[in-house]
Amino acid sequence: MKKIYHVEPVLESFVWAGDKITEYYGYQTTMTKVGQAYHVIALPDHLDNIISETKEHLSEFFERHPELFDCQYPIFPIRMATSCGQGLMSYHLHPNDEYAWQHEHCRGKVSGGVAILDKPNETVYKRMGHTAKTIEEFKELFEKRDFDNLLQRVEVKPNQFLNTPAGVIHSGGGSETMSVVFSTNSDITYRMYDYERDDPKRPLHLKQAFECLNMPETDLKPHDIIDEKQPGMIIHHYYSKPNEYTAKGFSINGEGTYECDQFLFILCVKGQGMIHDTAIHKGETLFIPAHFGPFVLKGEMECMSISYIEE
Known part of the structure; x- marks a missing residue:
């Protein structure tokens, strides 16, 4: 599960x-x-x-x-x-x-x-x-x-x-x-x-x-930050370097789907919504295990994430 x-x-x-x-x-x-x-x-x-x-x-x-x-x-x-x-x-x-x-x-x-x-x-x-x-x-x-x-x-x-x-x-x-x-x-x-x-x-x-x-x-x-527009959201690619950290932002306006092979932490900095089947509000952080597969982000919210890539 x-x-x-x-x-x-x-x-x-x-x-x-x-x-x-x-x-x-x-x-x-x-x-x-x-x-x-x-x-x-x-x-x-x-x-x-x-x-x-x-x-x-x-x-x-x-x-x-x-x-x-x-x-x-x-x-x-x-x-x-x-x-x-x-x-x-x-x-x-x-x-x-x-x-x-x-x-x-x-x-x-x-x-x-x-x-x-x-x-x-x-x-x-x-x-x-x-x-x-x-x-x-x-x-x-x-x-x-x-x-x-x-x-x-x-x-x-x-x-x-x-x-x-x-x-x-x-x-x-x-x-x-x-x-x-x-x-x-x-x-x-x-x-x-x-x-x-x-x-x-x-x-x-x-x-x-x-x-x-x-x-x-x-x-x-x-x-410059790279903004990737997807249905229901914009993914902001801030920084990624192996053995350091990978940082992204998510502007959710509706419903979007995301997948990450690495483990992932997501912080809600504005608004509220749902990630997969879990509610998230401003100031809350969720951990999504590695190889979780595609998951839905839904609501009106701004989120930040951090993950880690190994060489």
């Missing part, structure tokens, strides 16, 4: 956050300053979703039911979250897999996000990537806190997607914009500057950050 599973969100509070995520999704919680709602994450003893039907953590669910994932990677490989930095986030970067496995015994992190915009045709600007030609030039500008000259200002136009590779310094926040962020399953962040906030839970990691910093900087051009 084909079965779809519900994934319970995990919330995390940050000094730079507000309450927009919980208000938008209608999550019932006493937690304040929720900066991340993790819809898909599996970090044991830290951040780990619960599968409603089995009461297992996602990391356990992945280990105990390999037939549902058909995935050879030794640990659960991907994550998806809604993020909103109403205050200013730190300047930070993430290591690649090689460095992270060697020093942190876990995956590194690459990520990309799609803004949930009140004005869909709005252009977003990202402070990410540096302009320095040498590490000495980087350190000189960094020590002066001259971020206006040190950091690039990357323009992301409507219907574009920007992936953030490992080793890219970036910051964010200071706005009401929420984004759905797709990434590899890691929580390793090396902070470089945190606005002089004196918080023992938020240490700086300058040594590791300089060891991981891209020099010279990698190309950070956004690419």
